[in-house]
Amino acid sequence: MPFTFGAPEDDHAAHHGHWFARLHRWVLSSWIGVVWNRGREMELMHRAMGFAALSFLTLLPLLVVVAAADLARGQGFARWLVQGLGVSEVSQEEVERMFGRPGQALQRTTALGLAALAAFGVTFGAAVQTGYERVWALPAARWHTMWRHFVWLAVLTGSLLLFFAAPTPEEASAVKSVLVAGVDVVGAFVFFWWSQRLLLCGRIRWRALVPGAAATALGLLGLRIFSQHVFSPLIASNTVTYGPFGTVLVLQSWLVGVGFVVYGGALVGRLFHERLERRWPPVPGER
Template identity: 60%
Template structure:
């Protein structure tokens, strides 16, 4: 008896599903599910809103002559239109007013959330690489990372990068690559080699560039419509959604980097084996 059409279709679908499951894409999907990538991104966005927003406002106010206001910096990072940047600008204090209203309690709160943010990023990297949590003595790494992050954001907000869009874009991408590469090395306590961490830094930078393009297409009109429908809180929700996307890119890029680090030697070995088999056939 001949198999029915449904049975043949089911068999082909099953083979295709097994092939995809055994492929690097399938292994990456299972790994992202095991790591709960979405939960990591949500935690990143929550702490990022409590840390990055006040930090960027303070950093912009520290250099009022050359630094951008936080609204301009965020609008540039989002890649949104001028009208949407105006909606973002209504949410934040002018840079000149920040230093006058900053209190010691605000700085202390920012430091606490900043260290918690560093711990969250470190925990995500440790899960991605399957490492045990670092000891409490390694908490100094969060302080160093937060300080370098502040300097990096200050550098990113200078007028020098703003006046040179082409050269500034290349410098911004290179500086982001170096910062992300170093961040993984520092927060993981040197337990992973530099060479193994480099693909993750590259994947994260590419993902951030893609997120910027996506933001210009989706978040720009969404900010305008949300501001009309919900007022300022609508803009905050869009920014929070963008931070979730940044979290997905940061941890997803590191996961893709580990996957590439593991899969490239396998692919190279398989390719060399196929070449060897062809040579043997040719000799035969």
């Protein structure tokens, strides 16, 4: 009988490979593995980056004009953005310097320009609708549902007006800040619950959309806390290194985070709903 060298090592390698394969199968069948695979299938990060690019090109110019029209407070979009990011006073000055004085945008915008901004904003609503359809594995909606994009954009603008009307942390006590944060979470939950129902053209039941709206609202709250501790110092440091372009880079990164939360929250909500419905792992196309 021939003598073979290295047999114990081969057995150990085979045992190690078997253990790794079992661990790999367990991770793939777990909640984290399913979320990871579904996010990769729908290109979650790619869509989040597209969300940020469209927000910067289509939605932000419209919001700049709308904020300039807020004559009651006259804060402008820079103050809106500062409150949404929760940045410090040093970073606040850099953001306000980048967007200029509040009244300039309104004075230099014509009726035709405002109509163009609104039309571009509608394309942003169409992109969000496409992302939700990918989350739920639905076919693209028909062309006659475009009116939903106009309604969604109008409600989004009004919701942002209400959100930024809340007192800033410097103006409010600790208790009031917590209450305002709670109201913001509830408001975000209602908005994204309704947004999914509207943009998906009623093809998904209200009950199935609840987990996604809750995940999105909590995710945005977490992103706001993260922004206070990470993005706020980055604005100050990047401005020193890159100038005004550094502020743009941080703003784009924040918008990528918002897009990731919006689409990722809807995806987690769908998987959680299917877990409750005892359809696990989820089958693509099932609702």
